Amino acid sequence: MIPQTFEYTAPKTLDEAMALLASGGKPLAGGMSLIPMMKLRLATPEHLVDLGRIKDLDYIREAAGELHIGATTTHYSVESSALVRGKCPLLSAAAGAIGDPQIRNVGTMGGSVAHADPAADYPAALQALEAKIVIRGAKGERTVSAADFFVDAFTTSLESGEVVREVVVPVEQAGTGTSYLKMPQPASGFAIVGVAVRVQRSGGKITLARIGVTGLSNIGYRAWAAEKALEGSAGSADDITKAAALVAQGIDANSDLHASADYRRHLASVYAARAITAAASKA
Amino acid sequence: MATTIIQTEKLVGKRIRRREDPRLITGTATYVDDMQMPGMHHAAIVRSPHAAAKIRSISIKAAAEAPGVVAVFTGKDTEKVGPVPCGASLPGLRVPHHYILAIDRVYLVGHPVAVVVATDRYLARDAADLVEVDWEVLPAVADPEKAIAPGAPPVHPQWPDNVAFVYNQEGGDVDKAFAEAEVIVKQRITSQRLIPSAMETRGVLAEWRGADRQMTLYTSTQVPHLVRTLVAGMLGLEENRMRVVAPEVGGGFGSKLNIYPEEALMGFVSMKIGKPVKWIESRRENFLCTIHGRGHVDYFEVAAKKDGTILGIKLKLIQDQGAYHQLLGPAIPTLSVLMMPGLYRTKNIRAEVIGVFTNCTPTDAYRGAGRPEATHGIERMVDILADELGIDPAEIRLKNFVHNEEFPFPTATGLTYDSGDYAAPLQKAMGIVDYTKLRAEQAAARKQGKLMGIGICTYGEICGFGPSPATPAGGWECGTVRVEPSGKVTLLTGSCHHGQGEETTFAQLAADELGVDIDDILVLRGDTAIVPYGIGTFGSRATAIGGTALYYAMQDLKVKMKKFGAIMLDSHDVSYANGQVVCNKMGKSVSFKEIAAASYRAMKLPPNTEPGLVSTHFWEPPNFTFGFGAHIAVTEIDPETGQITVRRYLAVDDCGNIINPLIVDGQVHGGVAQGMGQALWEQAVYDDNGQLVTGEYTDYTMPRAHMMPWIESQHTTTPSPVNPLGVKGVGEAGTIGASPSLVNSVVDALSHLGVRHIDMPLTPEKIWKLVAGGKN
Amino acid sequence: MLARAIPGCEGLEQTGPDEYRMKMKMALASLSGAFEGKVKITDQSPPSSFRLLVEGSSKIGFVKGEGLLKLTPSGEGTEVAYEGDAQIGGTMAAIGQRLIDGTSKMMIKKFFEKLAAESAS
Structure with a gap:
């Protein structure tokens, strides 16, 4: 259970992170999937770029009838947020169904979505919510629908060097x-x-x-x-x-x-x- | 000198919180991996990815040249180290030579082939990847029934039939019983392979001091003295030059009642490099390289009369031994045979055990070790018989129990059940759950298409292993009670608790027996340089045998204290009470502390009086003890998905006298959780090529707290006549009672659909198929 | 063409009639590994079927796959059917049932997609 040697950087801003990712770094969010694979040496990234210290990726905001959830928001935050519970209870329910409390306290929404595990809980909810994924890359941002984002097992429409910046879900309508x-x-x-x-x-x-x-x-x-x-x-x-x-x-x-x-x-x-x-x- | 007599409160029987828990739950206990030494090196082991392969060659050059690496050893280097021992002896037993590192062939995934030693754990692990092995992959066999079928690949080429041993046992007249039977029921019942999953994986730190010619081996074990004797032998080292220490041990469940290659290997490496060397087992290694439990395929036949009287039992038991015999492996299924009659009177038993080699991890003792398998089988068979005859499962049990006046009861398998009132826990359990009402509820539920089951298990457990003739390495235990000059009491026990709570229960015993404050008592174990030779903790034996050894040591100590007291009081008529020696005539007394101080100061001792206050007793039990009990599980099944909900779980156990009810409840809860794990979730699954596909906790379903129902723990008390404490043992009771009661409950829920048996684990898919198809 | 169709294949070198040595890089989610192995084509009965054997090993385990590919003309294209068996060993065998089934399905799908694309070009 000892990983191979790797470099580790924890940038404070997304711009810094993007530069590191452009030079071949592998993004690390909550690490709930990546770290176990590294410990088994099934994954051997040379450089981990920890997105966890970037303050402006951890947020839940409401704007124009939508909820915006930053990539490093933990599952527990999504599950327990009064805003999400009140305005998008389906997403809160899906977050609360993930793993166990320890995982929900460390694992992040952006990490899970980008990992695209075919048995993860978010994909079902994001599909039903017709959510949008905001992707940040070297050239700027683009937004794709959940339907287009998930491509295959562990495969998304993220290009190399891109990260999930936020997930956008609609506020639940009356009725x-x-x-x-x-x-x-x-x-x-x-x-x-x-x-x-x-x-x-x-x-x-x-x-x-x-x-x-x-x-x-x-x-x-x-x-x-x-x-x-x-x-x-x-x-x-x-x-x-x-x-x-x-x-x-x-x-x-x-x-x-x-x-x-x-x-x-x-x-x-x-x-x-x-x-x-x-x-x-x-x- | 005081004259008042203090009546101290008795602690035996009290729910005292475990004294060991603060350090365990605050993470401040010292395990092998916490130990550091100057100059300490680290080892990583290269293991086979194949279940069967010849080694064409091993290239260690790149690894040996890697940064930080000081040595690389392969099987050629360690060939002269003695084999990993098998302590079990059965007639005709085939014992493969178990080298600590493979020589030219591997027999299972995880088989060690080389060890890389480096200055740092990470560098050792990196370099292990650089060892190149040229494999010639061979066909493997992972299923015991396939392994003994014609044409199966031989696990060990010298024994092409893959039979490790055949063991027969018979009592009474089985043929007559079956000839006279009015009904015979038969069933194939499996008890699947399980991974013991101690929270702390194994770990070894060996420190060879060449100048002194002394070795200290720190290892996470249940049996430090056996490790000393056997590993010293493997290394060709005199036993008294080896010290084995079991620091804090984070659980074992039988998996650390063993001798492993790594224990000798670290000793070997330390002697070679002249430095301390540590190896800590990874969880992945733990799945593959620490023994597994169970692994039975049982063919049961029960002969009975129409009124439900059991006349005889036949069993053909196929035991998956894995690729090697570990310390007790071949003996484990023989314990199943001993336990075959359960709590029932039948005197006609026949068993044939076939031990089978497979290209899998060796099986050995795992919580219950043979008794859960046997109990699962017989308790399933009794339910099948009841179903066949249309008799209530509780009634058929009550009809067949050994009667109270028959104790001590000699069984068909050669045991003598010490004491019991087998109906008592069942009747108590039925009363608590209101059995009659539950049955009525079940009938009503069925009418509405709901699936509800009530499962009963009544079990017996061989506890207190055991009389020496019944064990491979001595079945006694030693206990020393040492009073220090300050009056503090140190208990040294040959038992080696690793979570069971003897730091508390033994202290309770001593506090009462000696009349001293429990806070003045320290319990030490697990260091062969401190504790006289002992056997260890397994087989629900620590209290019954280790506790009794301490009890007798304390009786001897009290005689010594009275001698000193008599001298100090200048009286020939003294008695010992509540931590004082009292002059019976004058009423004067000397306190425990005063006697302790005087015994070491030794100022006015008459000639030939031995100073000091230490007593040691080695206690050999005259018999096993036999705990028993009744568990009832109430389940509900979702017919659409096959999911099982355990609505109620009640355990009524009789473990004889209880020293600490809180600890007994803890043992029952943990035991039931493990039994429930086997019944509902856990299974070690190998593919046809001998790859363990449940090799991580992502696929091996360990029970979690949130999956557990509340477990009600109740007791009846039938003291054992075998020891003066009247205790029996409870370490394995929960595990033994849980799997049959749960499976009986689920089968009961589906019985009206024609379901008679389901093999464990009871996965929702299996249940769904049965509900949909209505067959077994 | 085979080299381009096998996902992650970094080179095939012919070692005998219908036998090749292969270097392959597998990268999936966070899993990655460099495999060395061989590819063998047997039981050829052109144009309708052939058997493909792929073996690879790496530090994280080994893979052995065997598949029978059946090609049936259908309309303008060719329908490819396969039946096969894969063995996985070593650490990879422990990474989870969930991943293995999905992964092998995806690899096979990629293989055929690429094969189809290569055939068309």
Whole structure:
């Protein structure tokens, strides 16, 4: 459990960090994924650039109907922030479902999002929230949607030298209900399946449905078919069951020691039905 | 001289907080890794990534030239060091020569092949990556049943059938029992491999002082004296020139009741380089290189009458030994055989044990060591029998228990159960949970399509290992009580507690026995230069045997104190009470402190009076002690996902007299957590090539605090007649009772679907499939 | 073409008929390692199928993969089906079930995507 020799720099500003990253440094945020890999020597970065000392990356702000969450904000901050709890409870719920208290106190939102673990909790919520990821690179900033950000397992649209600067989620509208439910893999706490649901109801009908699924496949994804089936329906138990049955449609489900592909697909429908029911009851 | 007699409060039986805890929970205890020495070097071990391979060549040049490296040794250098010992002896046992570093072939992933020694731990680890091994990879086998099937790759080429031993035991007339049976139930039951997962991994620091020709070996062990005898032997060093110290030991669960290659290897390295050298096991190494537990495939058959009377039990036990025998490996499944009858009267038992070599980590004692496996099997079989006959699982147990008037009860496997009231804990448990009401609730729940189960386990535990003839290395224990000139009391014990709390319980015993303040008592253990030869802590033995040794040492000490007291009081008629010696005629007394001071000052001693106040007793127990109990688990199952919720867990244990109920509860809680870990979550999984795929805690599910239900701990008390304390032992009880009660509960929840057995761990997917498919 | 299709492949050197020595750099998330190994093509029955054997080892463990690739003309392109088995050993075997399945799927996907792209060009 001894890593290879590496250089370590902890810049105070993002500009300094960008310069170090441009010369080949590897960004370190909470280190909850990177450090264990380094201790096993599965990861051998030569230079770590610790983003943890950059003060203006740790914030949660509201502006123009959106919440802006700085990259080094810990999961615990996201989970416990009155602002997030009040204005985007789905994100707070997803943050609170991560790992255990020790991990949530150290791990950061930007780090987790950039790592793009296919069984992480945020991707489901960010997909359901149609979140935006603000990326900072040498040439400036760009913003991409969560749908475009997550590309494959551990693969995002981040280019070399770029970092996640903040995550932007919409403030919850009136008439919206949300829910995040997951079955954790008991050893790691990662999701065997996690489903995030955001629905809006108006005039007795579901007018908007956004469903993000994690753990099932190589990337957290939007369950388009299920969303479509739900939108326009009355949101009855039967409607929900039918829609939930579609969440795993066309998905090449993962299979491992903890859950076979069939079981994962089944769980996705069960958890989707439960999460939709819970969300619809709040909408 | 005072004349008042102080009636001190008795401490035995009190819930006293553990005296060792402050240093443990504030991180100020000293473990091997905390020790520093001038000139200390660090070792990193190069290990095989393959489960089976020949070593074509090893190139150490690059490693030897790396910064900070002072030496690199391979199997050729250490070939003459004695083999890692196996203490178990069975007829026909095949014992592979277990070199401390592989010579020309490796037999498991993690097999040590070279050691790199450097001035710094990081440099040693870096250089270890530079050792080049040219491997010729061979086919491996990781499953014991596959290993004994024809055509399996041989683990050790000299034994192509992979059979390490076959052990048979029989009692009574099994054939007659099965011929007369009205019903026979059969089931294959596995007890999966587990990783012991002590919080502190192993670690060794060896310090060779060539000028004195003396070695001190600091090692995280449960058995320092055995390490001294055996490792000195491996190194060809006279035993009295070796001192073994077990500093603070952060848990063992049996995994440190062993002799490991690294203990001799560090001794060897220190002798070679003439400097102290330290090796600390990484968690990854701990998964691969410290023994595993369990690893059973059991084929049970039970013969019975229609009224539920058990007539006989047959067992074919396939034990996955791994690639080597560690210290007690082959003996562990024989303990399963001893425990086969459980608490039941049946006298007809037949067991065949087949020990099997696989290309996996060796298995050996892990909390319960053979008894949880046996209890799991028999308690599952009793439930299966009850199901077959339509008898309530509680009723069938009560029908078959050994009767109270039958103690001491000789079992079919040659044991003599010391004392018991086996119905008492079950009836108490049923009363606490209101069993009848629970059954009614279960029936109502089923009507609504809900899945609820009630699981019972009644277990017996062989505690207090053991009489010497039943153990490979002596089954006694030593205890010394030493009163210092100031009147402070030092207890030296051959037990080697590593979390069990004897610094508190032994002090409670001594405070009561000697009538002194508990704060005046210090308990020392774990240093062969301080403590007379002892056996160590394992097998729920420390209190029953180590405590008893101290008890007898204290009786002897009190005789000595009375002698001094009589001299000081100038009286022939004295007695010892509450830390004083009192003249029975005059009522005058001398205090403990006064006697202590006088015994060392030795001013007015009559001729032939030995000064000083030290007594040592080596106590050989006449029998094991046999704890028992009843656990009830109430579970609910989510039929859609297969997830299990443990709604209630009650343990009613009878461990004889209790010295500290708080510590007993702690032992039960920890034990149940480990048993629940096996029942619901933990499993060491190897792929077909012998790679451990649950080789980190990301995939090996250790129970966490938030996964545990509240565990209710209750007791009945049946003192043991085996020792004067009336204690039995409780270190392993929780683990033994937990897995059967939980599995019985979940099977009970699904029994109306035709489910009769489920192998552990009870993963949600397994349960979901059974609910969906309704079969086992 | 094979060299360009295998993700992370830094060079193939022919060592025999249908046998190559390979240097490969694997980088995925934070995991990275330099592998040395060999690639072998067997059971060729052009144009419909062949078997690909890939072996690599590094300080972090070893990988052995074997796959049968079946090529069926379909419309304008070719449909590629594969069935295979991968063995992973050493430290990599311990990094987690979750990662291995996802990773191997992604590598295979990349391989075929690149293969398709290379074939088209």
